[in-house]
Amino acid sequence: MPNDILLYWKERGAREFLRDLRGCRVLATYVIGSTRTSTVPGVSAAGPTPEATLYTPALDVEYLLTGRAISMDVIPVTPEGVPTPAIITRAVLKLAGFPHLIVDSGSYLEPKVPHVRLPSKVVGGLISECRALPEGYASRLLKESRLLGRTAVKGADLLVIGESLPGGTTTALGILAGLGYEAWGLVSGSGPKNPHPLKERVVREGLRKLPKELRGDPMKVVECLGDPLHVSMAGLVEGALESGTKVILAGGTQMAAVLALLKSLNVNLSGNLVVGTTRWVAEDNTSDIVKLVKLVSESTPVVAVDLNFSSSRFEGLRYYERGYVKEGVGAGGTAVAAVVSRGIKVGDIVEAVEEEYHSLVGRGDLLG
Amino acid sequence: MPNDILLYWKERGAREFLRDLRGCRVLATYVIGSTRTSTVPGVSAAGPTPEATLYTPALDVEYLLTGRAISMDVIPVTPEGVPTPAIITRAVLKLAGFPHLIVDSGSYLEPKVPHVRLPSKVVGGLISECRALPEGYASRLLKESRLLGRTAVKGADLLVIGESLPGGTTTALGILAGLGYEAWGLVSGSGPKNPHPLKERVVREGLRKLPKELRGDPMKVVECLGDPLHVSMAGLVEGALESGTKVILAGGTQMAAVLALLKSLNVNLSGNLVVGTTRWVAEDNTSDIVKLVKLVSESTPVVAVDLNFSSSRFEGLRYYERGYVKEGVGAGGTAVAAVVSRGIKVGDIVEAVEEEYHSLVGRGDLLG
Numbered sequence: 245m246p247n248d249i250l251l252y253w254k255e256r257g258a259r260e261f262l263r264d265l266r267g268c269r270v271l272a273t274y275v276i277g278s279t280r281t282s283t284v285p286g287v288s289a290a291g292p293t294p295e296a297t298l299y300t301p302a303l304d305v306e307y308l309l310t311g312r313a314i315s316m317d318v319i320p321v322t323p324e325g326v327p328t329p330a331i332i333t334r335a336v337l338k339l340a341g342f343p344h345l346i347v348d349s350g351s352y353l354e355p356k357v358p359h360v361r362l363p364s365k366v367v368g369g370l371i372s373e374c375r376a377l378p379e380g381y382a383s384r385l386l387k388e389s390r391l392l393g394r395t396a397v398k399g400a401d402l403l404v405i406g407e408s409l410p411g412g413t414t415t416a417l418g419i420l421a422g423l424g425y426e427a428w429g430l431v432s433g434s435g436p437k438n439p440h441p442l443k444e445r446v447v448r449e450g451l452r453k454l455p456k457e458l459r460g461d462p463m464k465v466v467e468c469l470g471d472p473l474h475v476s477m478a479g480l481v482e483g484a485l486e487s488g489t490k491v492i493l494a495g496g497t498q499m500a501a502v503l504a505l506l507k508s509l510n511v512n513l514s515g516n517l518v519v520g521t522t523r524w525v526a527e528d529n530t531s532d533i534v535k536l537v538k539l540v541s542e543s544t545p546v547v548a549v550d551l552n553f554s555s556s557r558f559e560g561l562r563y564y565e566r567g568y569v570k571e572g573v574g575a576g577g578t579a580v581a582a583v584v585s586r587g588i589k590v591g592d593i594v595e596a597v598e599e600e601y602h603s604l605v606g607r608g609d610l611l612g
Numbered sequence: 613m614p615n616d617i618l619l620y621w622k623e624r625g626a627r628e629f630l631r632d633l634r635g636c637r638v639l640a641t642y643v644i645g646s647t648r649t650s651t652v653p654g655v656s657a658a659g660p661t662p663e664a665t666l667y668t669p670a671l672d673v674e675y676l677l678t679g680r681a682i683s684m685d686v687i688p689v690t691p692e693g694v695p696t697p698a699i700i701t702r703a704v705l706k707l708a709g710f711p712h713l714i715v716d717s718g719s720y721l722e723p724k725v726p727h728v729r730l731p732s733k734v735v736g737g738l739i740s741e742c743r744a745l746p747e748g749y750a751s752r753l754l755k756e757s758r759l760l761g762r763t764a765v766k767g768a769d770l771l772v773i774g775e776s777l778p779g780g781t782t783t784a785l786g787i788l789a790g791l792g793y794e795a796w797g798l799v800s801g802s803g804p805k806n807p808h809p810l811k812e813r814v815v816r817e818g819l820r821k822l823p824k825e826l827r828g829d830p831m832k833v834v835e836c837l838g839d840p841l842h843v844s845m846a847g848l849v850e851g852a853l854e855s856g857t858k859v860i861l862a863g864g865t866q867m868a869a870v871l872a873l874l875k876s877l878n879v880n881l882s883g884n885l886v887v888g889t890t891r892w893v894a895e896d897n898t899s900d901i902v903k904l905v906k907l908v909s910e911s912t913p914v915v916a917v918d919l920n921f922s923s924s925r926f927e928g929l930r931y932y933e934r935g936y937v938k939e940g941v942g943a944g945g946t947a948v949a950a951v952v953s954r955g956i957k958v959g960d961i962v963e964a965v966e967e968e969y970h971s972l973v974g975r976g977d978l979l980g
Contacts, residue, residue, distance in 0.1 A: 269637065269767065309763055343766040345728075354731065358760040360713075361729045363722065392726040395677055398711040399637065
């Protein structure tokens with residue numbers, strides 16, 4: 245096992261899973277979606293204003309594929325110069341050469357780059373109102389993404405699946421709560437201060453509106469307290485596993501919601517799937533990914549890439565070491581796949597990220 | 613070389629190309645699009661009425677991925693029971709297990725299965741009015757599909773690229789004429805009677821409206837006399853070739869239009885690409901694919917799969933031997949790839965097609 249990979253949970257299972265991936269055929273997918281829950285002030289930091297978080301997924305994948313946001317003339321960094329995590333994913337994809345696909349499960353803005361459209365794509369509603377999705381859409385998105393997994397992923401040894409959904413830790417908490425998990429206080433957030441009380445309030449408000457007899461029913465829970473993305477990730481994973489493809493769930497604490505959905509759908513995960521994230525998530529003081537994964541799917545390993553920006557020459561990147569952003573757009577899991585399957589070094593990833601950052605912010609105005 | 617593959621042009625180049633494909637990693641893509649040119653009575657037989665041809669591409673790929681048309685409650689066969697060529701593609705994909713993707717360049721109806729959307733997707737206009745695409749859309753579709761080729765196809769050894777576009781031989785003739793090729797009377801059609809005079813009249817009417825100085829300009833020609841699909845195929849091929857992937861252009865005489873666009877874009881094709889079609893196209897008396905390919909790209913091999921339905925127990929399939937349908941949805945080239953890369957026998961393909969046909973038309977009402 246390369247030193248660049250950190251094993252946080254189920255070390256033996258993780259080693260066995262990762263051992264077989266050397267030189268394997270990888271397909272990387274990035275699912276995007278929106279939920280109006282991200283516009284509740286304070287829920288999401290993934291945008292300059294609460295409303296603007298609706299645009300972030302499209303801008304993220306436009307940047308991922310082309311090096312710039314197309315739909316709006318913006319640079320995907322905060323005023324402090326902290327860049328989107330897609331900068332890591334983009335740098336890694338360049339180094340590793342993985343084929344990759346964007347999947348739109350319900351982005352508010354349609355990205356101006358080629359992307360797979362799920363026909364039932366829909367922007368999620370407010371989960372505090374128990375109106376995450378229109379009736380029937382959870383199972384439609386599940387079926388459609390499962391079909392995508394069965395047809396497009398076939399032949400790949402490994403599927404890396406990442407996401408961009410502002411408000412995602414809150415809707416993930418919603419899904420977990422609706423399925424009966426005591427996940428309060430365990431999900432992560434995109435800033436150093438994690439607004440647990442707000443997330444819990446939003447979820448509990450919606451949960452009260454979900455009839456007791458529907459709790460535990462995965463499709464009803466998603467339609468009340470979820471969003472279009474997590475259920476679509478679950479379907480894509482299910483379709484891929486059916487084709488004999490292994491899976492890295494490339495994300496942070498939200499991946500527990502995907503695991504919970506897969507479990508409620510009786511999908512056999514043992515040996516075929518790990519959660520792959522960043523050290524910033526795994527060692528986050530405001531959340532507990534290992535506890536959360538144990539709670540939901542005891543045997544699923546949690547691994548992370550040992551990326552460290554503390555010596556970066558760019559202040560915007562050094563912010564990652566202070567709890568900003570942490571993860572997203574499959575950054576951690578994509579890097580895990582690159583290290584394990586292509587032997588890429590973390591040092592080379594950091595260098596490539598710095599180059600991306602440099603070309604992103606131009607010739608110096610935002611440089612630290 | 614398996615006996616099941618027929619070499620019609622540039623035999624040596626074809627052998628070299630096909631030799632290396634044994635066991636290779638294949639990605640199959642099916643591009644769909646619509647043009648209002650297909651609604652000109654007599655131009656296209658790919659639908660029960662001229663207007664209905666606008667629905668065919670979406671229904672074709674819905675059937676391809678799920679075994680049934682979803683958007684409309686129809687069985688994709690003519691009243692005589694002649695099935696869509698997607699029946700061959702579906703049977704072959706099942707046998708070969710190729711991963712596959714639908715790409716929408718401008719389908720009138722959005723297919724209700726997951727598909728890659730090109731952001732500038734647009735239904736093509738009447739080429740007789742020199743209004744194939746809005747200004748700027750040819751290069752936008754080219755860039756978007758090229759980006760898809762660069763990102764999604766990476767890592768595949770072979771890209772199979774098929775199409776569904778009713779009216780496609782007419783718009784292909786338009787592109788060829790606009791680029792200065794004397795292709796009159798050489799394109800194929802989907803029935804035993806090929807309406808060459810009508811196709812020529814439609815194209816010449818549009819051609820007269822294209823200013824002389826714009827003839828030969830590929831993007832202007834596509835915007836006047838083309839459609840959204842052929843230029844998107846060209847972009848996808850270009851992006852794939854850049855990644856070192858070989859290409860089977862899976863279609864009939866229309867593929868000459870793709871070749872012509874690639875040539876005008878200075879894409880190096882030698883050794884990297886063949887046209888793969890069916891025997892029904894290659895031996896069609898009403899068209900001449902070899903002459904057409906020679907005219908455009910002298911060194912590009914033409915190969916076909918030796919599929920024969922003359923002994924089929926279904927009359928609907930036997931119609932293929934009388935000049936009906938012939939090709940479409942990448943049927944021939946997908947079968948070529950399956951035979952060469954997976955060692956699948958043509959006899960097994962025929963059997964699988966018969967099974968598909970049986971489940972398509974039910975328990976007997978349309979059986980021959």
